[in-house]
Amino acid sequence: MNESSRIEGLLRRIRREIRRRRAEYYGLRGAFWGAVAGAVLLLAKHAVGSTAAWAAAALVILGAVAGIAYGAARRVARGDAARVADRAFGLDDRVATTLEWAGRADRTRLVDSLVADTVARVEALELKRAVGRVVPREGRLLAVPVLACLVLAITPPIPMPSGRLPDFLPSGEEEREEHASSSMLEETSRPTAKDPLKRPSFEEHDFAQRAGGSGATTTGDLSAIFKDTSLASQRPDFNSFMKKGDERLRMLEQVDRLPDLQSDFTSSQYKMVYRKSKALTGGLRPDQISPQKLRELLEEMERLGRKGGGNWSGDAMEGMEALEGGQPDRALDAMQKALDKMRAMDEAQRSGKGLRGGRENERSGRGRDRARGDGMGPEDQDFGEGEGLMPGRGRSGSPKGEATQRLRANPYDVGVEGESRRGRKDGYDTNLTGRGGSMASRLQYLGVIGQYRKAMEDAITREQVPRDFHDQIRSYFQALDER
Amino acid sequence: MNRDARVEAFVAAFEALRAEVEKVIVGHHEVITHVLIGMFAGGHVLLEGVPGLGKTLLIKTLSEGLELSFSRIQFTPDLMPADIIGTNIIVEDADGRKHFQFQHGPIFAHILLADEINRxxxxxxxxxxxxxQEGAVTVGGASRPLPAPFFVLATQNPIEMEGTYPLPEAQLDRFLFKLRVRYPALDELNAIIDRTTQSRPATVSRVLSGPAVLSFRELIREVPIASHVRDFASAIVMATHPQWEQAPEVARRFVRYGASPRAAQALVLGAKVRALAEGRYNVSIEDIKALAAPALRHRVILNFEGEAEGVDTDTLVARVLDNTEAATAQAREPFLR
Structure with a gap:
């Protein structure tokens, strides 16, 4: 049919155009991946040889040709071509509807009109490009692998790794050097291990392990590269690592043993005095030392001893007396004794004894306070009227006073029983019973009653107590006095 | 071009009727077109808008342009079904015998204006x-056919307004289209003022008869539709169903019930009228897209999240449309787009 042939002609043209665009699209994609493969091939030019460049070029062309062939060979359905034509030429689905309805048996008069209308419109079409060019992402990036191919083609081949591990086995000479250095390490470690400041509990043990126990390594073992650390001779032992960690954690719990890292020990009293003594006595005989300077040093040591609570004041005093007696050698001996004591105290502080918050320090501090006081503990103090162990009062160092000692019995061991008392005024005595009842009272009656009376008078004065109860309260306290 | 005479007549009638309505109604060109499409497709149309936008006037003007009987029912809360359908009343004949006689209600008219139906x-x-649905009513066990063509044009205020009863889904589904009457633009408002304050109001001529409408309805059903266009209409309707496996995310998230098959019928029928009104002999994708919102907006029921988020059904339908178009097989290959 002439009418349908015109529509068919339009469709053929559209299908051809779609195939061409597909060929371009897939050709670019094929060229890209061919170029990528070519670049990989050129990387291996060292192994492939001089034909690598030609092979890479062939890969690019092959990829492009394969893509073009694939795109051109893909089938384009008539319906798809009709829809593309409808959209491209603004035919409002006329071509697609015509193609579908033209051959149907139930076509109506309107379909005839539709076919005629579509043919007329197709004939009147101005032929233009119906299918737009679509550049794939690979097409936009095609220059990258192509340039890489070109660069790799003109540059010398890249040597490939042989695939064999380098020989780490040491030569005999190196081994000897290693052995010598390891023995040196052992020698230098020995005095360090004997250093009294070092705690043998973990540091020496640790160093011994680092030194490799026997210090010998197995020659020819692959782990010889770690010879200097001697770790190679030991198998990794997680349990021992954990054990060490536990030891360190326990160490952390012992606050008294922790070094005080907040203090600056480089400027300690001992260091200062020691430097002065060295400057004074450095290389000189006792008779060559300036007595004046030695006296000044001894005086300073004596002052420091008094001020800091050190026990070398006596030695310093002894040294000064010897110096006045014309015995500089004795004075120097006394100074040395005092220095030794200073150093001992300094070391004690460095090992955590002087750390603030430590238990020993707290205990010793309390003892010092007691010693510095009038020789009486809080229990021995005699309280006058209006002062004692009431909270916030008395001579206790604590703002709330010392805590009342707890009864060494559970509450069921203590009971209260009452007993009426006859006298000038009737009263009622309450007594503790049980084990608790037989224990001594912590508070002294005469020391406390005065405070309570004073508190009572204050309360009445400030009108905290209703007026009707004033007489009753006063008579109660009067009755207590009469006991 | 060789154009079918019937199509020529339809295009002329359509344009003439629209011109008559536009003599009175300013703007609302799309609403008028959709009302006419609904009428020629044989469906009923629901117009929604705030009071005073000319909904009732539009329908009255349309009825004046058609040689058809017209009745108007003002819906009020105390209106009863018998007030619409009619009822049997006892009448006495010349012999003195009494019998029931059916008193026709206002529904027995070609064009029925159901004003403020949600009151x-x-x-x-x-x-x-x-x-x-049936073009007939049953009263006292007897089915009585309604005159053909029967065309219901209903107006309603937005359901957010007080004193209204939202139409049930079954009732809404009977309407081919739901049209939203928007507020006029400034120049349109000026034109309204000019027209309505003149001493001589515009007169509307009768340009179309009832039988002509019925014959056009038959012609419309002859309009061919390509399978890919029909598939597109079906895909749009199916895409409103959250249960459908290819439903877009927006439908899965906000829709409780999707559109019924009546929606697909409305889409295709309306698209056929639109194509013919434009002088085309076939339905195009553009026809379907143009009528998607009027055909679907009242048939998509939002879920709680959709209501809470204040999702607009028009926006939802537009998103469904975009998703469906992008999901077609042709759209997937760049050369076939």
Missing amino acids: ATPKTQSALLEGM
Whole structure:
């Protein structure tokens, strides 16, 4: 049919155009991946040889040709071509509807009109490009692998790794050097291990392990590269690592043993005095030392001893007396004794004894306070009227006073029983019973009653107590006095 | 071009009727077109808008342009179904014998204006159900056919307004289209003022008869539709169903119930009228897209999240449309787009 042939002609043209665009699209994609493969091939030019460049070029062309062939060979359905034509030429689905309805048996008069209308419109079409060019992402990036191919083609081949591990086995000479250095390490470690400041509990043990126990390594073992650390001779032992960690954690719990890292020990009293003594006595005989300077040093040591609570004041005093007696050698001996004591105290502080918050320090501090006081503990103090162990009062160092000692019995061991008392005024005595009842009272009656009376008078004065109860309260306290 | 005479006549009638309505109604060109499409497709149209936008005037003007009987029912809360359908009353004949006689209700007209339909109770609203679907009403066990063509044009205020009863889904589904009457633009408002304050109001001529409408309805059903266009309409309707495996995310998230098959019928029928009105002999994708919102907006029921988020059904339909278009097989290959 002439009418349908015109529509068919339009469709053929559209299908051809779609195939061409597909060929371009897939050709670019094929060229890209061919170029990528070519670049990989050129990387291996060292192994492939001089034909690598030609092979890479062939890969690019092959990829492009394969893509073009694939795109051109893909089938384009008539319906798809009709829809593309409808959209491209603004035919409002006329071509697609015509193609579908033209051959149907139930076509109506309107379909005839539709076919005629579509043919007329197709004939009147101005032929233009119906299918737009679509550049794939690979097409936009095609220059990258192509340039890489070109660069790799003109540059010398890249040597490939042989695939064999380098020989780490040491030569005999190196081994000897290693052995010598390891023995040196052992020698230098020995005095360090004997250093009294070092705690043998973990540091020496640790160093011994680092030194490799026997210090010998197995020659020819692959782990010889770690010879200097001697770790190679030991198998990794997680349990021992954990054990060490536990030891360190326990160490952390012992606050008294922790070094005080907040203090600056480089400027300690001992260091200062020691430097002065060295400057004074450095290389000189006792008779060559300036007595004046030695006296000044001894005086300073004596002052420091008094001020800091050190026990070398006596030695310093002894040294000064010897110096006045014309015995500089004795004075120097006394100074040395005092220095030794200073150093001992300094070391004690460095090992955590002087750390603030430590238990020993707290205990010793309390003892010092007691010693510095009038020789009486809080229990021995005699309280006058209006002062004692009431909270916030008395001579206790604590703002709330010392805590009342707890009864060494559970509450069921203590009971209260009452007993009426006859006298000038009737009263009622309450007594503790049980084990608790037989224990001594912590508070002294005469020391406390005065405070309570004073508190009572204050309360009445400030009108905290209703007026009707004033007489009753006063008579109660009067009755207590009469006991 | 060789154009079918019937199509020529339809295009002329369509344009003439639109011109008559536009003599009175300013703007709302799309609403008028969709009302006419609904009428020629044989469906009923629901117009929604705030009071004073000319909904009732539009329908009255349309009825004046058609040589058809017209009745108007003002829906109120105390309106009863019998007030719409009619009822049997006892009459006495010349012999003195009494018998029941059916008193026709206002529904027995070609064009029925159901004004402010959502002011009546659902019971009364439902009185229109049978007439709208079957073209007949049943009273006292007797089915009485309604005159053909029967065309219901209903107006309603937005359901957010007080004193209204939202139409039940079954009732809404009977409407081919739901049209939203928007507020006029400034120049349109000026034109309204000019027209309505003149001493001589515009007169509307009758340009189309009832039989002509019926013959055009038959012609419209002959319009061919390509399978890919029909598939597109079906895909749009299916895409409103959250249960459908290819439903877009927006439908899965916000829709409780999707559109019914009546929606697909409305889409295709309306698209056929639109194509013919434009002088085309086939339905195009553009016809379907143009009528998607009027055909679907009242048939998509939002879920709680959709209601809470204030999702607009028009926006939802537009997103569904975009998703469906992008998901077609042709759209997937760049050369076939």
